[in-house]
Amino acid sequence: GGGRGTNLLLIFAQTRFVEEPEDQTVVAGQRIVLSCVVLNYSGIVQWTKDGLALGMGQGLKAWPRYRIVGTADSGQYNLEITDAELSDDAVYECQATEAALRSRRARLTVLIPPEDPTIDGAPEILLRAGTPYNLTCRARSAKPAATIVWYRDGLQQDGAVTSTVLADGKRETTTSQLGINPTDLDIGRVFSCRSVNDAIPAGKETFVKLNVHHPPTVTLSIQPQTVQEGERVVFTCMATANPEIKGYRWAKGGVVIEEAKENKYETQVDYSFFTEPVSCEVHNDIGSTNVSTLVDVHFAPRIVVDPKPTTTDIGSDVTLTCVWSGNPPLTLTWTKKESNMVLSNSNQLYLKSVTQADAGQYVCKAIVPRIGVGEREVTLFVNGPPIISSEAxxxxxxxxxxxxxxxxxxxxxxxxxxxxxxxxxxxxxxxxxxxxxxxxxxxxxxxxxxxxxxxxxxxxxxxxxxxxxxxxxxxxxxxxxxxxxxxxxxxxxxxxxxxxxxx
CATH class of the missing domain: 2.60.40.10 (Immunoglobulins)
Structure with a gap:
């Protein structure tokens, strides 16, 4: 053959990333894999975490939960992290050092659920009625900060929230305060506090039960409600208290009734019960409560202000006063003696510019229908020239x-x-x-x-x-x-x- 030369075509294929790590979010305790696949490369591949090299092969032993996974022949250098924890929360990069190649930076976000929420003073808090109190719930060491929701009998309530960042700069403790003004109706009431963050969307819940100390709550009743003078009535003092009732004290018109010591008091009533209230005072270790009531006693007229004989000069104005009490309400009439003409229906009889003919006796009469009658006479003297009343x-x-x-x-x-x-x-x-x-x-x-x-x-x-x-x-x-x-x-x-x- 001829002296043809053989051309060797050397193709240096370019080294490049086929897969690069991506941002990931993971809940503490889970496993993650950060991808890194390099093509046309036979050198060293290493990972950095927040800019620090993690080491190769044996060097990775310092990180027992980290390992490189995949087939090196296929250029797979994926980083696997098991049982993720807060220290893994960082920025990762895959480097093909001999080709001076760096992957994109990937942020690994590790979410941490809050610790179980706690309510200060749980499981049962003793409060005093009428003294405002802040229920306090804490959700500690969460990333991101937990949100806290209160429930009262299943209905959501709004608390006042504050958060503090822990020393690691990543976790936060959230505190929520719910102001309440306890009453005796809150005894046994349950409040719940639920904390939620991205690591635990279903949330965690804790409960507190209220016990409320309060002075007695008292109602006073009478039986029968309407009576005649001389009849008997029973007063009943119904009370609830926490802690227990220590005793009862009865009074009438402010004067203690020594013989009455229980929650019932029976007595015969007269007209005075219509104006002097009967009171029942109940006490416990917290305080005392006093309630009082008048009795609807029916009684005949009783004089309250007796009319006074009056002397006046001719031509002047005169007011005669006569006050009765009675129940049911009485009717009152003023007449001049020996006359049936009603001059007034009020407590006062007003005579304008009197003459000597107005002198004489006046009658003030009170009637309580179907119960009784009372009357008083009073003399009016009118000063003037002598009047001679002899036979002519x-x-x-x-x-x-x-x-x-x-x-x-x-x-x-x-x-x-x-x-x-x-x-x-x-x-x-x-x-x-x-x-x-x-x-x-x-x-x-x-x-x-x-x-x-x-x-x-x-x-x-x-x-x-x-x-x-x-x-x-x-x-x-x-x-x-x-x-x-x-x-x-x-x-x-x-x-x-x-x-x-x-x-």
Whole structure:
């Protein structure tokens, strides 16, 4: 053959990555494989973690959970990590050192579930009613930080959350506080706290049970609810308390009832139970609770404010006051004695610009329907000039001792009284056959003109009685008639009739 040369074509195929590691997220305890496949390469392949070489072959022994897996002939240098933990959380790179090739950087994120959540004071917390309290739940050492959710009887509640980063700079402890204001209704109530993060999406839950100390809760009832005076009633004091009830104390109108020591008190009631409440006080180690009630006692009118006799001047305004109590509610009337005309239906009778005709006795009357009646009388005195309330015609028998009377019942009493007839004037003492005397009776002043040995001429005379006080004079003209004439003239024989005297 000819001297042909053989051309050797040497093809240096380029070294390159077929597979490079990718970012991965893993839960602590799981296994991961980071991929690294190199083509056309026969040199050393090594991994770096956060920039530090992990070593080759025997050198990898420092990392007992790490190994290179795959077929080297096929260029597979995958890094397997078993039982992942926080220290594996880093950036990894695969390097073909002799070809000066580096893979892309891959971040391995290791998720760590929180430790089992804990509630401070669990499993049972003792609280005091009315004293606010913060329930505290902690989810420790989680990556990422856990979220905490509270539940009260299965209903979600919002707490106040704070997180703190641990010394490793990666894990966090989360604390959530749920404010509550406990009441006696919270005894035995269960709150739960659930912590969740990406490592444990289903979460973990823990519980706490409340025990609440509170002063007694009390209700007071009466049986029967409506009674007549003199009937018996039973008061019942129903109470719950935590801790237990230590005792009962009963009082009426603030005065302790010594004989009542239990949760029931039976007694006979009178009108006073309508205005003086019966109270039951229950105590335990936490405190005491006092509840009270009035009794619907039906009773006849009882005077509360007695009307007072009143003296006033003519022309002034007057208020008379009379207060009754009764149950059921009473009706009240003011009348003037001897009259049925109702002047007022309230506690007060108001008389405007009084005259002497308004003087007299007034009646204040209270009625409790079907139960009873009460009434009071009161006198109104109206100061003015004297009013003479004597008969205009008076009688005497001839030959007897006769009397002409002048009575003044008005106020103020007269300072002086004078009698005048014919040309005589006499205030007191004796003049010939005539004597004047003044007497004070319970209801006024009586001036009497006594005539000794009554004669015909005495019947022809008009007697003027004038009385004075600081308001002025009052006058009456009185005529003396012969007793027993019956207005038919003076018949002789009738003279012998015995004298009757008086006005």
């Amino acid at each position: 015609v008076q009688y005497a028998a001839r030959g007897d001792r006769g009397k002409v009377e002048c009575f003044i019942g008005s106020t103020p009493p007269p300072d002086r009284i004078a009698w005048a007839w014919k040309e005589n004037i006499l205030e007191a003492g004796t003049l010939e056959r005539y004597t004047v005397e003044r007497t004070n009776t319970g209801s006024g002043v009586l001036s009497t003109l006594t005539i000794n040995n009554v004669m015909d001429a005495d019947f022809q005379t008009r007697y003027n009685c004038t009385a004075w006080n600081s308001f002025g004079p009052g006058t009456a003209i009185i005529q003396l008639d012969e007793k027993g004439t019956g207005g038919l003239g003076r018949l002789g024989p009738l003279r012998e009739l015995p004298g009757f005297g008086g006005r």
